Amino acid sequence: AQKITQTQPGMFVQEKEAVTLDCTYDTSDQSYGLFWYKQPSSGEMIFLIYQGSYDEQNATEGRYSLNFQKARKSANLVISASQLGDSAMYFCAMREVGSSNTGKLIFGQGTTLQVKP
């Protein structure tokens, strides 16, 4: 069965510094997708970044980059130049492709990030 593991329940980072949030995954599929979502205290789920299993380059979206190491089955999120507004819960998720073309997401346990001024 597919599984996502986030081993850091909570992280602190100083404002303007970079931080890496860890994510490892387990799957027997050759084709899969990995996502990071941000969930502020208000509760909404905000899509940050996506990495496909066949993508040769690591994904980047502004201050977010995904450090994808396929052999190690890791997909760490790097946030550069942290801002106070980055304080939130961060979820790593994997797209599981079932018999249909749709793909439900399987989430990790989440990492709470707090940015210190």
Next chain:
Amino acid sequence: AAGVIQSPRHLIKEKRETATLKCYPIPRHDTVYWYQQGPGQDPQFLISFYEKMQSDKGSIPDRFSAQQFSDYHSELNMSSLELGDSALYFCASSATEKRPYEQYFGPGTRLTVT
């Protein structure tokens, strides 16, 4: 840009009552997903619809049912509510014809069962 709309945003029900949650996906998105997020937990997949047909089913209790209508909006019906059903319920949508991988989440419906 249009986003996923969920209503109501907050709902308070008593045990054994019923609740109906509504979801309006982003226009031209053909797939709708429902997730349940308990307090302090990660979201869990409940059910999905592709082109108005159920496409996948997760850990959805038999007391819950869902459907997608001809205008693509979806409803999650919950009966005989239990205290443990208190959670944040997300609807998400995606388009399989382009960028089939991103799921856009609605703001969620926070259900409290007392």
